Amino acid sequence: MIEIINLCKSFDGHKVLDNLxxxxxxxxxxxxxxxxxxxxxxxxxHIIGILKPDSGQVLIDGKDVTKMDEKELSALRLGFxxxxxxxxxxxxLNVFENVAFNLxxxxxxxxxxxxxxxxxxxxxxxxxxxEEKKPAELxxxxxxxxxxxxAICMKPQILLYDEPTTGVxxxxxxxxxxxxxxxxxxxxxxxxxxxxxxxxAYKIGDRMAMLYNGKIIANGTPDExxxxxxxxxxxxITGAGKGPITEGIDFEHLIR
Amino acid sequence: MKRFLGMVGTRFMEFVSYAGGISVxxxxxxxxxxxxxxxxxxIIEQMSKIGVDSLPIASLISLFTGMVLxxxxxxxxxxxxxxxxxxxxxAVSMTRELGPVLTALIVAxxxxxxxxxxxxxxKVTEQIDALETLATNPIxxxxxxxxxxxxxxxxxxxxxxxxxGMLGGYTVGVYKLGISHGLYMKNTWTALKYKDxxxxxxxxxxxxxxxxxxxxxxGMKAEGGAEGVGRATTSSVVMxxxxxxxxxxxFTALFYFVAR
Numbered sequence: 001m002i003e004i005i006n007l008c009k010s011f012d013g014h015k016v017l018d019n020l021x022x023x024x025x026x027x028x029x030x031x032x033x034x035x036x037x038x039x040x041x042x043x044x045x046h047i048i049g050i051l052k053p054d055s056g057q058v059l060i061d062g063k064d065v066t067k068m069d070e071k072e073l074s075a076l077r078l079g080f081x082x083x084x085x086x087x088x089x090x091x092x093l094n095v096f097e098n099v100a101f102n103l104x105x106x107x108x109x110x111x112x113x114x115x116x117x118x119x120x121x122x123x124x125x126x127x128x129x130x131e132e133k134k135p136a137e138l139x140x141x142x143x144x145x146x147x148x149x150x151a152i153c154m155k156p157q158i159l160l161y162d163e164p165t166t167g168v169x170x171x172x173x174x175x176x177x178x179x180x181x182x183x184x185x186x187x188x189x190x191x192x193x194x195x196x197x198x199x200x201a202y203k204i205g206d207r208m209a210m211l212y213n214g215k216i217i218a219n220g221t222p223d224e225x226x227x228x229x230x231x232x233x234x235x236x237i238t239g240a241g242k243g244p245i246t247e248g249i250d251f252e253h254l255i256r
Numbered sequence: 257m258k259r260f261l262g263m264v265g266t267r268f269m270e271f272v273s274y275a276g277g278i279s280v281x282x283x284x285x286x287x288x289x290x291x292x293x294x295x296x297x298x299i300i301e302q303m304s305k306i307g308v309d310s311l312p313i314a315s316l317i318s319l320f321t322g323m324v325l326x327x328x329x330x331x332x333x334x335x336x337x338x339x340x341x342x343x344x345x346x347a348v349s350m351t352r353e354l355g356p357v358l359t360a361l362i363v364a365x366x367x368x369x370x371x372x373x374x375x376x377x378x379k380v381t382e383q384i385d386a387l388e389t390l391a392t393n394p395i396x397x398x399x400x401x402x403x404x405x406x407x408x409x410x411x412x413x414x415x416x417x418x419x420x421g422m423l424g425g426y427t428v429g430v431y432k433l434g435i436s437h438g439l440y441m442k443n444t445w446t447a448l449k450y451k452d453x454x455x456x457x458x459x460x461x462x463x464x465x466x467x468x469x470x471x472x473x474x475g476m477k478a479e480g481g482a483e484g485v486g487r488a489t490t491s492s493v494v495m496x497x498x499x500x501x502x503x504x505x506x507f508t509a510l511f512y513f514v515a516r
Contacts, residue, residue, distance in 0.1 A: 045385065048388075048389055050385050050388050050389065070393070073391075074391040074393075075391075077388070077389055077390070077391040078391050080389060081389075082386070082389040084382045084385070084386055085382070086381055086382060088381060088382040088383050088385065088386035089383075089386075090378075090383055090386070090387075091377075091378075091383070101390050101392075102390050102391070105390070105391070105392055106391060150390075160389075
């Protein structure tokens with residue numbers, strides 16, 4: 001169970017997370033939705049301890065991530081896998097070295113075993129025979145899938161997805177959604193995804209939470225969110241140009 | 257007046273924050289350097305990039321510097337018929353001053369810029385965040401190998417540049433000014449003391465620290481996409497140049513007064 005309690009974070013005086021509270025159940029995939037730049041990725045980086053909050057707590061099975069030292073954080077992170085928005089593959093390493101990064105750095109298993117594990121992970125994301133390629137030789141969709149293979153290589157208990165479908169075409173986006181659902185079913189991991197792609201959110205989420213003005217303003221099953229009465233959530237999920245989120249913003253000048 | 261004081265205050269705070277950031281990175285690098293594993297493959301890779309690949313440009317610049325030094329001093333010394341002392345002048349100038357400083361400036365421009373651009377790109381494409389999520393300390397993984405490689409290669413490059421510079425001086429002295437081979441060599445060896453080479457090497461160790469820490473610091477705090485990486489690279493080279501020259505002045509004064 002992941003509990004986020006009264007989390008606050010500001011950048012240059014601008015409050016991005018404002019007393020945010022959220023509980024994430026073990027074994028479920030929770031999708032955090034919200035507008036671009038509203039702090040979704042910042043929230044994700046707090047959960048894995050890359051960013052330190054101004055105040056508040058992030059408890060993972062009762063242990064506070066914000067109070068952990070370097071050693072404890074390293075041990076915790078070995079149980080995490082994270083897929084970055086742009087995949088964040090290491091340019092200087094090939095696909096094999098990228099996927100096997102944690103195995104090379106943190107285990108002393110034999111090279112043959114490592115190759116077998118990398119092959120398995122790549123197969124899980126629908127790729128094969130690309131171990132020797134450099135990230136620069138891969139398409140956007142392939143990079144995301146290699147990123148996912150890297151994230152699952154250490155068999156993590158918690159998987160974090162930062163905009164899993166951004167930057168890929170709709171067909172590849174749907175393939176990635178299927179992959180996330182399949183991985184969730186096969187590996188039984190706790191998933192946290194942040195996205196503003198509603199198709200993706202409905203497909204992969206067991207629960208959905210909406211982040212707005214630094215707070216979680218709605219939290220429920222995809223069905224509950226779909227039939228929400230909250231005008232802000234309703235405007236966001238329907239993608240309407242007019243509503244409480246865009247009140248006072250004049251889009252007319254864009255078409256003049 | 258109020259605006260001026262405000263501007264001075266802001267600049268001062270920026271300076272303090274920069275100096276603090278550099279010091280913290282320096283401390284963390286020294287802390288992580290002896291922690292195993294020693295990444296031999298990465299250190300050797302960096303040594304090749306920093307040292308071996310810098311040999312052509314270091315050769316060219318130090319050869320010409322040695323030649324120019326000999327020619328310029330000949331212009332002055334001919335007045336007193338003291339051309340034979342050109343050998344001593346070239347040897348001492350190269351080892352004490354020009355060898356270490358020119359090599360450091362070459363490496364700061366060539367290698368420091370590339371380190372900042374590489375780390376800056378890694379930062380803006382979230383690769384440094386990815387390293388952290390993979391339970392790997394970015395300072396241990398990225399900064400320490402570059403730091404150790406620079407600490408080994410810059411002094412070696414400096415010794416090489418000293419020799420090439422002296423070869424340049426020798427070429428002009430012997431083939432253009434007509435000083436005999438024996439006399440030139442004798443004057444070079446007589447003038448050159450261990451202390452000269454040693455003080456030059458001490459400088460180059462400090463220059464290696466400056467180049468690495470400034471380049472890595474600028475790279476790791478880069479933000480704002482390609483433009484931010486460009487800005488960080490420029491800032492890294494400019495800051496390294498300033499610090500190299502400032503520390504050179506400091507060490508020269510120190511050696512002059514203390515280790516005469």
